[in-house]
Amino acid sequence: MFDAVRNNRKIVQIFLVLICLPFALWGVDSYVHGGGAGEDPASVGDTKITAQQFQQAWRQQQDRLRQALGANYKSEEANTPEARLAVLNSLIDQRLLALEANQARLGVSDEALRNFIARIPSLQENGAFSMARYEAALSAQGLSQPQFEAQLRQDLTLQQLVGAVGESSLVAKSSTDAIMRIEAEERQASEFRFPAAQYSAQASVDAAAVKKFYDENARLFQTPERARAEYVVLSQEALLAQVKVADEEVKAWYDGHKDRYQSAEERRASHILLLDKDKDPAKTKAAAEAILREVQAQPAKFAEIARSRSQDPGSANKGGDLGFFARGMMVKAFDDAAFKLKDGEVSGVVQSEFGYHIIKLTGIHPGKQRSLEEVRPEIVAELKRQASAKRFAEAAEAFSNMVYEQADSLKPAAERFGLKVETSGWLAKAPKPQDLPAYGVLGEPKLLKALFADDAVKNKRNTDAIEIAPNTLVAARVVEYQPAAARPLTEVSAQIESGLKLREAAAQAKKAGEAKLAELQKGGEDKLAWSATKTFSRLQPLPAPPAAARAVFQAPVGKLPAFVGVTLDNGDYALYRVAKVSQPEAIDEARRKAVEREYSTLLAQEDFAAYLAALRARTKVEINQKALEASDR
Known part of the structure; x- marks a missing residue:
């Protein structure tokens, strides 16, 4: 039950992740000064979160997502009002904590800062601090030493405040033991089902009911707006296949870059x-x-x-x-x-x-000099890459102009650049996420939006050349279009009738099951042919659907056997007879300590959230929605 926090070992680290996304921290002094009104996305107390600060935080958050998601990163999906508000709220939380730390006169001495930096593993060489590595790391991040140390000092200051809150949560041993008993509890139960299928013969649905369901649920029987398209992809990879490299070029490159092929x-x-x-x-x-x-x-x-x-x-x-x-x-x-x-x-x-x-x-x-023959494949690949990059840079503008100026066909652009005109299957205007991989390059939201624009649909004109990935342009045009439309009743009546019969059969199964359940709970005679006993445990794979398992664990077991019933997803009604409930005889001490740490972390998270809420309550926080929306543009 604590899987969400099982791998988080330090409470302070958890809180820093929650409120300190890898934004550039602006020391406390910068929080207290500066910020013009009107264009600032937010104000916290007497300080401002400026548009520049928000934009820097937003860019860094997008860079993180781009790194984490790779080819799956979609700027349109990431750039939402909710996402921008989340980034702003994180900045507000940082500012509240920084102001609180400043008011409490928390700080980090120069000696403590030096010691912390000296212990960073990536800045050490042979177990000792390396100034060369330190300078190289700062250079790679585009930071000066004073900038980095100011940011780190701010981060360590916040850790003092966060740690004071997070480490104040105490967990009673009795609470931990109660959680472990619940977690380790086992219930022995048998099952008896009232299958919906056995009541289907008794279920009847007339034409009026079918028509009524159709009229009330017309949206369920809509065919989506969709189109088939042809498209052309201009990419550096496609141009790479067209590049030929002569032996003379390879030899000239080798002679001019011999140092590159020498092991030091x-x-x-x-x-x-x-x-x-x-x-x-x-x-x-x-x-x-x-x-x-x-x-x-x-x-x-x-x-x-x-x-x-x-x-x-x-x-x-x-x-x-x-x-x-x-x-x-x-x-x-x-x-x-x-x-x-x-x-x-x-x-x-x-x-x-x-x-x-x-x-x-x-x-x-x-050192050793590698021979020309040994490195020839590397040189050929490098020369091809350079040539294709140059060709793509030269071709991109011409390709974009051609598909725009000759908007009635993609063939001229394809012939000019040696590309193939591809044809898609049916594409929905608003596809389900699981369908997007089958769309290939046409699954890019910007391209789909352009493909279903009025001019593209009505006049069958080419879309603009749209960049769907670095060094990859795609232009497409609609070749066949179908607007959204309701399927006729005659086409779906059998489907509706079948669904209504199943619903009616499920209702009858439930009615019969609930009647038997009431009888058993009142002490009536039990003559049901129960299944073999199954063990239900929160620590083991469940032997029944989740809805059934929830019902078994929620059954009152003050008196055994206990009976409980539940409707399953397939329409069956299932009765469960709980015959035995067992608790562990002894609590494993190592497991108890682990649960205590996890429970403490959960409580600490709640305390920290309450602490942040209290800071907001006593500090005037204003969000400039217009400025936030303007930053999107």
Whole structure:
């Protein structure tokens, strides 16, 4: 019953996911200042959530969806008023928490911030913080160091507030035990059915009833508006197949890019690292020089000395071994020194931002030039890709113009660009989601909308060339059209009569079943041929349909046997005879603790939602619906 939260181990993390989508956080100071009226989507207290802040949050949310869904991402489906309001509400929640943290004077010291950054695994190298990796990560995100640290400081501040709320939920042992007993309860029940089919002969439906149902439910018998279309796809992939690459081009490319096909030299090294813990570089360097003299006196004992003297937690227990690495993978000072050594040679004392190193080179993998024949397939693929990308860029505008200017046919565009005119099956204007995969490229909502536009339907004109995916344009035209229409009664009367008979038979089965149920519940004689006993457990697969299982678990079992009845989806009426209810003799302690954590998480989520609601109640929050709608444009 706690599957939804089973994998969430930290309450604070859950809350941060709920309210901190990966938007750029705007420090508390920016919350308190700025924001012009009128164009801002929302105000929180005396602060504004600006259009710029909303747009940045919205873009980042769309980028997340695009990454998560890949080819299934549809901008029209993601860009809804509800989705935009959800993003704005998340920003409002962030702002409320930031203002509350500011008022409570919560903050993060410079030392705590430095320690947190130093412990981020992706910013470490060989178990120690890497400034090079830090700078590279910031560069990849387009952030400066002050920007990132301000954002992180804000995030850590919010965690303090969120954690204080989330960790306040307490769960009584008795409550956990009660949940576990309910979860582990087993009920032994037998079944007896009143099949609807056995009453079908008694069910009668006259023509008037059929006509009445048809008139009252005309929408059920509508054929949808639909069309068949022909279409042409211009894509970089299609143009790729048309590209031919000459041997001379391959050779010229290889000669001009030989460095690309050369595996880099790799070196293996071990090191002894002394950290400057006392902030006394001279003292630390002197200690490193003393160890260097010891190594020079006994070179064969380098690994032994590293195990006992190196302060690098990632490599000391391995005798200082760092494995193989290419140039540029280590910090510059270490890198330069390692690539100057000969195999087996030991460096002098090398200073880096981590401290003082003594490096021993223990292996060399020389670089290797791959031959032309070896890399020919890669070069051909690269040249084709470049040529097709160039052709697509050149062809896209001409293709778009041609399908627009010669709107009565797709053939001229197809012939011009060496494409094939494809023909679709019937396409509904408003297809069911499960039908869309069969539509192929025509399942793109923008293209379907264009295909069923008045001009396309009435005049059979080409749609515009519509981009349905990166480097993929599609133009289509209607070749056959059928408007939505009601199917005649004569066509559907047999279907209606059958359905009404089934409904009547189900009603008679229910009537008979309920009469027998009432008799049994009053203590009447039980002569039913019950099925074999089935075990109903919330922890095991159910032996009956969900509706039946719910009825069995809801049956009052103060006195056994207990009887309960339910109508099943197929129209049958089923009686269940609950003969035994059992509870576990002992509660597994490990499972009890797991349930307690999960229950605590649920309570904490409720508390946090109530906390946010209280913040909203005591803070003036206004949403500018017009500004939010304007941001959509």
